[in-house]
Amino acid sequence: MLELLSPAGSMEALRAAVQNGADAVYMGYGDFNARRNAKNFTEEEFAQAVSYCHLRGCRLYLTLNTLVTDREMEAAARCAAQASALGVDAVLVQDLGVLKMLRQVAPDLPVHISTQMTVHNLDGVKHAADLGMTRAVLSRELSRDAIEFICQRSPIEIEVFGHGALCMCYSGQCFFSSVIGGRSGNRGLCAQPCRLRYGWNGRADGNPLSLKDMSLAGHLRELRKMGVACLKLEGRMKRPECVAVVTRVYAAALRENREPTPQEVEALTRAFSRQGFTDGYYTGRTGPDMFGVREEEKEPRDLFAQARQTYEDGEAQRVPVVFYAVVRRGEPVQVAARDGDGRVGAAAGDLPQEAHTRPLTPEGVEKQLARTGGTPYRCEAVHTKLDGGLALSAAALNHLRRAALEDLSAQRVVPPKRRSGEFHPGVRYENRREAPLLTLSVRRAEQLTPELLALGPVLVYLPLEELAAHPELAGKGPFAAVLPRVAWDRERPELLRQMEAVREMGVSEALVGNLGMAAPAREMGFRLRGDFGLEVYNTQALKELRGMGFASLTLSFELKFPQIRDISKNIDCELITYGRLPLMITENCILKNRTGGACRHACEQENFLTDRRGARFPVVRAWGCRNEILNCKPLFLADRAQDYRRIGLWAQRLMFTLEPPQECLHIARRYLGQGDFTPRDYTRGLYYRDVE
Numbered sequence: 001m002l003e004l005l006s007p008a009g010s011m012e013a014l015r016a017a018v019q020n021g022a023d024a025v026y027m028g029y030g031d032f033n034a035r036r037n038a039k040n041f042t043e044e045e046f047a048q049a050v051s052y053c054h055l056r057g058c059r060l061y062l063t064l065n066t067l068v069t070d071r072e073m074e075a076a077a078r079c080a081a082q083a084s085a086l087g088v089d090a091v092l093v094q095d096l097g098v099l100k101m102l103r104q105v106a107p108d109l110p111v112h113i114s115t116q117m118t119v120h121n122l123d124g125v126k127h128a129a130d131l132g133m134t135r136a137v138l139s140r141e142l143s144r145d146a147i148e149f150i151c152q153r154s155p156i157e158i159e160v161f162g163h164g165a166l167c168m169c170y171s172g173q174c175f176f177s178s179v180i181g182g183r184s185g186n187r188g189l190c191a192q193p194c195r196l197r198y199g200w201n202g203r204a205d206g207n208p209l210s211l212k213d214m215s216l217a218g219h220l221r222e223l224r225k226m227g228v229a230c231l232k233l234e235g236r237m238k239r240p241e242c243v244a245v246v247t248r249v250y251a252a253a254l255r256e257n258r259e260p261t262p263q264e265v266e267a268l269t270r271a272f273s274r275q276g277f278t279d280g281y282y283t284g285r286t287g288p289d290m291f292g293v294r295e296e297e298k299e300p301r302d303l304f305a306q307a308r309q310t311y312e313d314g315e316a317q318r319v320p321v322v323f324y325a326v327v328r329r330g331e332p333v334q335v336a337a338r339d340g341d342g343r344v345g346a347a348a349g350d351l352p353q354e355a356h357t358r359p360l361t362p363e364g365v366e367k368q369l370a371r372t373g374g375t376p377y378r379c380e381a382v383h384t385k386l387d388g389g390l391a392l393s394a395a396a397l398n399h400l401r402r403a404a405l406e407d408l409s410a411q412r413v414v415p416p417k418r419r420s421g422e423f424h425p426g427v428r429y430e431n432r433r434e435a436p437l438l439t440l441s442v443r444r445a446e447q448l449t450p451e452l453l454a455l456g457p458v459l460v461y462l463p464l465e466e467l468a469a470h471p472e473l474a475g476k477g478p479f480a481a482v483l484p485r486v487a488w489d490r491e492r493p494e495l496l497r498q499m500e501a502v503r504e505m506g507v508s509e510a511l512v513g514n515l516g517m518a519a520p521a522r523e524m525g526f527r528l529r530g531d532f533g534l535e536v537y538n539t540q541a542l543k544e545l546r547g548m549g550f551a552s553l554t555l556s557f558e559l560k561f562p563q564i565r566d567i568s569k570n571i572d573c574e575l576i577t578y579g580r581l582p583l584m585i586t587e588n589c590i591l592k593n594r595t596g597g598a599c600r601h602a603c604e605q606e607n608f609l610t611d612r613r614g615a616r617f618p619v620v621r622a623w624g625c626r627n628e629i630l631n632c633k634p635l636f637l638a639d640r641a642q643d644y645r646r647i648g649l650w651a652q653r654l655m656f657t658l659e660p661p662q663e664c665l666h667i668a669r670r671y672l673g674q675g676d677f678t679p680r681d682y683t684r685g686l687y688y689r690d691v692e
Contacts (some may be wrong), residue, residue, distance in 0.1 A: 009243075101540055618657070
């Protein structure tokens, strides 16, 4: 059965989802979830929510899917332990450090890997399974073929998004909101800069980053057939009426094994849309038609009024029960109610009396016990053992029915027995005292000059594709291949071919920015080094990745210097100290959208996306004909070396993207204390300012 998972940004929205047919809901608790602006729940409210759901046969998942600093980890551990004790059915995580913590405090709590971990291929799913996850939420960008390929081979459950907002960037890899506005999407406070106006040629005259909401209405039976375990509806920031409408449409279609009708799709559109919906990623038809903006429209008062009635008036009878009644002479009357999980609620009454006029019949017993209106229960059958000639009032049977259901309800909300433990940060390691070594990364081989290599970088990172295309570089430097952050399963043969080519060049190091790339790199004998895409934010993540065999890790550039200093570095840690920070990686090629199809030619030119303030963001090609949007200003810290040299780093990375060869050389020399080169315009990044 395809599980329908609905959002709950408030208690009212939770009731809306449950009363309209959700099989499960997901919600935040505390400050560690990807929608911190939603009305998250107090401990008392969360306990009420768990009981409310479980009583009605609905599962509840906790979203603990943000990055957590070392100083926040104990609070996150308390949150997870409380949720597990209250009986939450699973927890979604993004941070590998949080996963490690969960093994200590709630070892029996099922864990789902959030879409924020950018799981988009079978290797990533298998890695999640190896880590003990029971479900993977796939990236929204995948096509039907990609989803089916994973489902047919996955060792764990697969969840896909079926309806709701689409991010322009792969989830978990967007830094636009944090770098530009100090509000991190990876910390649950995305400011949605993709919804603003941008354009080309210096004019912000369009919305090339604002995707329509997705809707897989029309593909539900196909998803079920291919083996998807869960269909997820996005919308914890949406109002309860909207949650009710969307949940009701999808629940009815799934229950009746059909697709939503045109009238139901119209209701979805009226509830919320951005100039309609798109299934472009799923069907493989990406392009300009996928984009749209939210237009000011009148509130659909009639639709929302009907929606409110579904969760404010009455109770949906969700839970099937079977009643049993025993009415015998000389024995107290007994009534029991059994649910589908085998729980039995029971009640006993007085002795039945002899009938003077109308004796009690099995039909009379069934009529009274089947009256479950106003409760979450639906009577499926009544089994009666009845001696003839006895009398029992309807009021007595009604009382016994209520008592049996109350007993059953009390059992249904009892939390499962689970082990619990305490969070132990572990042994602390002293920070390095030596100045960090120098690493370089370049986008193009032509940026590497003999003079630049003569500066003695300990490692030089080149994109895998670029390195494989330049076999003449073999033996000329301490090279490491930068593996793509995104590579679908259908692209794996080309990925392996390029990896084999660089291995033959003698390159033995690989920079990995996605867990799905770790397995193929390890299998081919590469030494693993972690890139910024792994989002290393705390000590526990360092430990987890070290256990996977990583030799070094790049710390998140969303951290401040004091937070980096506080991390206990049990493995070599690297930090980006120069370069245009990556803001987005996109599946939908905005260069192709701009040119109408001449993508290859467009990639060879300089492309700048202009915002409403005139800032120009370079758009460059990423592996697999994807796009990467870079920051408008380079990060520059050469004159602040004293600040990052004393926070325990193994290396600092200068990340060259658009710079010509001579500029690369001048910048590198400046970081080595030679010369006085300073960019005309630059940023200090996030190392000195708080990121929400």
